[in-house]
Amino acid sequence: MDLKNATIITAMVTPFDEKGAIDFERLPQLVEHLLANHTEGIILAGTTGESPTLTHDEEIDLFNEVIRLVDGRVPIICGVGTNDTRDSVEFVQEISAIRGIDAGLAVVPYYNKPNQEGLYQHFKAIAEASDLPIILYNVPGRTVANLEVETTLRLAELDNIVAIKECSGLDALTELIEHAPNDFLVYTGEDSLAFATKALGGQxxxxxxxxxxxxxxxEMYHALEGQELVKAAAIQRKLLPKMNALFSVPSPAPVKAALNHLGVSVGELRLPLVSCTNEEKAKILSTLDF
Incomplete structure (x- = not known):
């Protein structure tokens, strides 16, 4: 499925039961909630899905079940990248055989701090390992290493690299939108930059x-597409404190607290992440007006 119509993609949380196992019975409600609220694509086993604490088999089971539930309504993107190129290549080859996965999300290798040539070769190897389209994921706040704009533009020339989730700020987003090939999709991974990215011409x-x-x-994106700049900007300004509240303690604790409060039951978090305290939760819900 083409990503061209996907302007709001949700990096989905992974629901857990009381024992800390993936709660497959809670998935249908979560998926339907997202689709009813204009999610146009779903990422599984990303940072928000607590991918560092999901096992290989859990990820495969999660992918298969969400594919079944979504049933082709929106694109499904699965986390494929680690800080081990060989492992990432093997995993992308494995999941490329699963029907219903539309792209893989490959994060900048964390902890081992590769240079730009190392990053280029890492992503090139993943992209060439299968026919699955690859979305780059640059999040230096978590990985330490930063995928520089020049390296991204080199990678954008490769057939199988179709998009980037860019979290290094507005300057990088602006340069990428200006210089990337027309068919290369630029997404921000920072909610606070949702308006700016779209207004600059990003996906x-x-x-x-x-x-x-x-x-x-x-609503904000619809206003932007209709050239209603003042209306769109006003929506982003109102949303900003709420977005910030959802990152006031390590994510995805705030968004899981908010979903649970709304009756979309997703359970708690896996260590080393912990759920919000009662005080944190009250402050978050108050800011969200829930």
Whole structure:
């Protein structure tokens, strides 16, 4: 499925039961909630899905079940990247055989701090390992290494690299939107830059906030597409404190608290992440007006 129509993609949380196992019975409600609130694509086993604490087999089971539930309604993107190129290549080859996965999301290798040539060769190897389209994921706040604009533009020339989730700020987004090939999609991974990215000509947002603010974000993008700049900007200004509240403690604790409060049951988090304290939760919900 083409990503061209996907402007708001949600990096979906992984629901857990009381014992900390993936709660497959809670998935249908979560998926339908997202689709009802204008999610136009779903990322599984990303940062928000607590991918560092999901096992290989859990990820495969999660992918298969969400594919079944979504049933082709929106594109499904699965986290494929680690800080081990060989492992990433093997995994992307494995999941490329699963029907219903539309792209893989490959993060900048974390902890081992590769240079730009190392990053280029890493992503090139992943892209050439299968026919699955690859979305780059640059999030230096978590990985330490930063995928520089020049390296991204080199990678954008490769057939199988189709998009980037860019989290290094507005300057990088602006340069990428200006210089990338026309068919290369530029998404921000920072909710606070949803408006700016779209206004600059980017594709849209890969979002956490869309779990609970998706309808308002869709309204904003609809206004932008209709050249209603003042209306769109006003929506982003109102959303900003709410978006910030959803990152006031390590994500995805705030968005899981908000979903649970709304009756979309997703359970708690896996260590080393912990759920919000009662005080944190009260402050977040108050800011969200829930």
């Amino acid at each position: 849209g947002i890969i979002s956490v906030a869309s779990h609970v603010l998706g309808t308002e974000m869709h």
